[in-house]
Amino acid sequence: MSKIEEVKAMLEAGKAKLVPGLVQEALDEGAEVQTILQAMIDSMGVVGDRFSAGEIYVPEMLMAAKAMSKGVDVLKPLLTGGTSSTLGTCLIGTVEGDLHDIGKNLVAMMIESAGFDVVDLGVDVSATKFIEAIKVNKNVTLVACSGLLTTTMPAMKQSVQEIKASGLTGFKVMVGGAPVTQEYANEIGADGFAPDAGSAAVKAKELVKA
Ligand code: B12
Structure with missing residues (x-):
């Protein structure tokens, strides 16, 4: 399983403690920030589909959301550039x-x-x-x-x-x-x-x- 696939699997399982480390490992292996982010967004779609199908409930959705947020925290410094604010x-x-x-x-x-x-x-x-x-x-x-x-x-x-x-x-x-x-x-x-x-x-x- 590739590192990104591991990120997806752990996010979908709501493993908030594991996702940040795996995101960092994916970055260390050279994965693009946008690719990792898109993989996590896709996983939230999977979670939503499972919720719609009655396979999981609100608590599982919430755990996946927490895992996503923790993963995004790792990417945040790389996503936000150093542009000085001028647009209001x-x-x-x-x-x-x-x-x-x-x-x-x-x-x-x-x-x-x-x-x-x-x-x-x-x-x-x-x-x-x-x-x-x-x-x-x-x-x-x-x-x-x-x-x-x-x-x-x-x-x-x-x-x-x-x-x-x-x-x-x-x-x-x-x-x-x-x-x-x-x-x-x-x-x-x-x-x-x-x-x-x-x-x-x-x-x-x-x-x-x-
Ligand atoms: C995580 C989640 C939750 C978590 C939210 C935690 C959190 N901190 O956000 C919790 C568990 C709290 C939750 C609760 C509920 N949820 Co919910 N949830 C989701 C889930 C799985 C993922 C949402 C997500 O984060 N997606 C990933 C992000 C990155 O995508 P995004 O939000 O769409 O944002 C992107 C774009 O839309 C856009 N965008 C977003 N905002 C903005 C704003 C601007 C200005 C612009 C330009 C663009 C933009 O850019 C974003 C990034 O690219 C979705 C499923 C899904 N497929 O979306 C269901 C989903 C949205 N939830 C759903 C439901 C039904 C509920 C509940 C009613 C369940 C219940 N029975 O209690 C409650 C409602 C609670 C409430 N009052 O809000 C339904 C909504 C169905 C509908 N059509 O209305 C969905 C679609 C699941 C489903 N398939 O049934 N949920």
């Missing part, structure tokens, strides 16, 4: 009712390395909390909303619409997360959408420079 502040959060944060954290990391100061509002962020954060943080140029559940897509819509109706200006709103599409982003009035963390960073720059 990006507020990011997972919308109200939604506790998924792995994808949001990856997007935050990539946006930070693209040259933004990132303020992470965490999970279960209400429209009101997004708006308060726009008011209290300096030079907010981008607000990024993440959502992983079809049941919290209305909360994303509410956040985008309330932010837009707040009268506050000077920033763009970007949305993303597994159930979100460009069509949905257009429908709810968001300024941008991206399907993954890498393209989120590209889109973020494009939006604030426009």
